[in-house]
Amino acid sequence: MTIDLRELEERARLIRRHIVRMIGAAGSGHPGGSLSAVDILTVLYFAELSVRPQQPDWPDRDxxxxxxxxxxxxxxxxxxERGFFDPAELGSLRRVGSRLQGHPDRALTPGVEASTGSLGQGLSLAVGMALAARLDGASWRVWALLGDGEIQEGQVWEAAMAAAHYRLDNLAAFLDHNGLQIDGPVREVMSPEPVAAKWEAFGWRVLRIDGHDLAAIREACRLARETRGRPTMIVAETVKGKGVSFMEGRVEWHGKAPGPEQLAQALEELKG
Amino acid sequence: MTAEVTARKKIATREAYGDALVELGRLRPEVVVLDADLSASTFTRKFAEAFPERFFNAGVAEQNLVGMAAGMASAGKLPFASSFAVFVPGRCYDQIRLSICYQELDVKLVATHGGITVGEDGASHQALEDLALARALPNLAVVVPADATETRKAVHAAARWPGPVYLRLGRPAVPVLFGEDHPFELGRAHLLRAGEHVTLVACGIMVAMALEAAEALAADGVRAEVLNLSTLKPLDIPALVRSARRTGAVVTAEEHSVVGGLGSAVAEVLGEHHPVPMARVGVRDAFGMSGSPQELLERFGLTAAEIARAARSVIARKR
Known part of the structure; x- marks a missing residue:
């Protein structure tokens, strides 16, 4: 897929605008950790993942x-934005009867691969998917995104062990290392540091990047794809609330919706 | 036990599971089996030996066991994941809830070592609450086979069932009650003996004891109906209500706490549809302890004699 960085930047900006508008309209949600992950997700969906929006269950999709x-x-x-459903539907986030539940629902939303929301479960699902792909001799790959507060969950390390044990080089994960969780700085609540050394010790290849540098994210994806014999963890240094000045690095924006004036300011800053 | 029942061949349901898995593995190439370091005890080792490339050991990590199984199911595999009933569902309940049941992923959870007959290992290893936990989860079918024959049929039925299943098996060898003609169907209660004075509803190893109790009651002129309720969920409401209408008194018997298991499920149905005098034979809201299976069954009142005594008491309460 050929897409230039300028186009990716534009996508990321548009996605940030969607996020603040959706959460503002819903009156609740998690802007901080959504905004910190935008650049990673943008690269994945617009430059990396092989998917078919018109056929969400295509068996060979990543x-x-x-x-x-x-x-x-x-x-x-x-x-x-990738075409799985009409962007107009984004306004229904968190409403009764909406396909866009507060946390992802695989059964409801086209393109969502796993129902998550109880932290720590996704990497195990990804390991199972990667094992299934290998059993079938299939070439599709599995990607996951974890939070840095999330890796306090013990299950994450059970899955980390399994992925390395089974030498799953068709699996790669990003760690959204924004340093903040609900109750405060991750290092103060319950430090998982040093994170890179831990993943390395568990048998993963570890790459460290600036999680807002689109070129670096693309390059990390390429390196992960070319890695053989072990899974790859991409530790992405990110800023919680990235792109909205009054949210950046502020723990109180973990799970709070912007009011009308804050929303207007955020959209102004994300005008491009 | 009666001479008839004790003379029967004995096979542990967990052992029948291992054999059934190998059969299923031959029939269905998409079947994969996962275990958490207990494959010799759960008998999944039989499958591991027959199909090493389709067997995955999670190590002592039940949360990841369940998550990996769910991930494999989402990619088209048909996973059977096994451990002891204290650990699955006990150690990974939230994973079963979100990663399997909420996503409606087709994972079959097969737990062995259910109930008090785990024996000498004691309370830490005796699951007396697993059916209550499993029954509370939407989309999860809950099945407790009574013997080796029913286990084999239940494993094949679970593979055909379109959704997640919790299958609860036991540790000790138990009498084989049914022949190959046993018409097991997931979701259906099976009438094993007709009667009109009282209904004995049982699952698992208590089915044999209910049959024995019915025999003892018959000697006193009490005609007991015996219903094998191997599927706790979805519960066969018509069969249960029909029997309660016919006999007007019900006794439940389970190798589980009386809180949340078979007795609770039957009480819920009868309370709404056809209340009759009822008694629950089971563990009275307590933990187990070390001892031989037979000693423990007697100590916790899980016997044919206790079922017969409960039957007489509910009959006496009929108006």
């Missing part, structure tokens, strides 16, 4: 598992 399910608005915006 899989993406959003393990930090509270970043659902970022996923929904990417799926809509």
């Amino acid at each position: 899989r993406f598992v959003l393990s930090k399910g509270h970043a659902a608005p970022a996923l929904y915006a990417c799926l809509a």
Whole structure:
């Protein structure tokens, strides 16, 4: 897929606009961790994943598992922009009867590969998918995105062990290392540091990148794809709330919706 | 037990599971089996030996066991995931809830070592709450086979069932009650003996004891109906209500806590559809302990004699 960086930047900006508008309209949601993950998701959906929006269940598609399910608005915006459903539907986020539930629902939303929201479960699902692909001799790949607060869950390390044990080089994951969780800085609540050394010790290839540098994200994807004999963890340094000045690096924007004036300001900043 | 029942051949349901898995593996190439370091005890090792490339050991990590199974199901495999009933569902309940049941992924959870007959390992290893946990989850079918024959049929039925299933098996060898002609159907209660004075509803190893109790009651002129309710969910409401209408008194018997299992399920149905005097034979809201299976069954009142005593008491309460 040939897509230039300028086009990706434009996509990412558009997706950030969707996110703040969706959460503003819903009156609740998680802007901070959605915005920190946007650049990673943009590269995946517009430059990396082989998917068919008109045939969401195409058996040979690449899989993406959003393990930090509270970043659902970022996923929904990417799926809509990629053509899985009409972007007009994004306004229904969190409403009764909507296909866009507060956290991802595989059964409801075209393109969503895993129902998540209870942290720590997505990587195990991704490991199972990667094992199934290998059993079938299939060439599709599995990608996952985890939060840095999320990796406090023990199940993540069970899955980390299994992925390395089974030498799953068709699996790669991003760690959205934004440093903040609901109760405060991750290092203060329950430090998982040093994260890169931990994933390495568990047998993963570890890449460290700026999680807002689109070229670096693309290059990391390429390196992960070419890695043999082990899974790859891409530790992406990110800023929570990235792109909206008053949300950046502020823990209170983990799970709060912007009011009308804040929304107007955010959209102004994301005008491009 | 009666001479007739004790004279029968004995096979552990977990062993029948291992054999059934190998059969199924031959028939269905999409079947994969996962275990959490207990493959010798759950008998999934039989499958591992027959189909090593389709067997996955998660190690002592039940949360990941369940998640991997769900991921494989989402990619077209038909996973059977096994451990002891204290660990699956106990150790990975949220994973079963979100990664399997909420996503309606076709994973078959087969837990062995259900109930008090785990024996000497004691309370930590005796699952007396697993049916209550499993029954509370939407989309999950819950099945407790009574013997080796029913286990084999239940494994094949679970493979055909369009959705997740929790299959609960036991540790010790138990009498083989049914022949190959046993018409097991997932979701249906099976009438094993007709009667008009009281209905004995049982599952698992308590089915043999209910039959024995019915025999003892018959000697006193009490004609007991025996219903094998191997599927707790979806529960065969018509069969249960029909029997309760006919006999007007019900006793349930389960190798499980009386909280949330078979007795609770039957009480819920009868309370709404046809209330009759009822008694529950089961563990009275307690943990187990070490001992031989037979000693423990007697100590916790899980016997044919206790079922017969309960039957007489509910008959006495009929108006």
